[in-house]
Amino acid sequence: MAVAMIELAGQRCEACRRGAPAATEAEIAEFSKQIPEWEIVDRGGIPALERVFRLGDFVEAMAFANRVGELAEEQGHHPALLTEWGRVTVTWWTHKIGNLHVNDFVMAAKTDAAFGGG
């Protein structure tokens, strides 16, 4: 049950291959503490991490979506970004395994950092 206390936002996203292990329950419990504003939602039978970020208007929402998009490209792991007037809903999950991977928690933490630094 021991999960190393890793500071998520500082991690790199590991390349995720088909068959890579999904996050374990212990990892999910531990990592969720570091990203308390995210919830695990069901996306057509696949668990995903999701958070709604509030921004001032459409332009700010688009700018934040772009920051998250750049992060995604850097790390080679891509979210769904729903951009609307004054908000962006960010959803992370791992397509190749149809599940949550540790990468998704890393990316959620990086998204929080990008928002805080925005």
Next chain:
Amino acid sequence: MAVAMIELAGQRCEACRRGAPAATEAEIAEFSKQIPEWEIVDRGGIPALERVFRLGDFVEAMAFANRVGELAEEQGHHPALLTEWGRVTVTWWTHKIGNLHVNDFVMAAKTDAAFGGG
């Protein structure tokens, strides 16, 4: 029943106020012909125009979302833009009237033009 044959993509989006008239059935029938790839979907009880655009990868999807976002800002009418790897789902409806306004058809046609010109 006569609806003037207006070329939608060339129109400007009129400022839409609370209480503005929703698109009539005749308008919807006529305008839908000009945007055959869009479907009318239900968004929590509100009708909306939606189309999925296929792009080459995440960067291209993000770039197209930005083009649509710029169009939205120019016209003062804002969509929901769901950006994922290789695709963008664009949804137009009129928040203030909780319905479809002629503006939404104009914006859908402009979105098609932005995609074609992309």
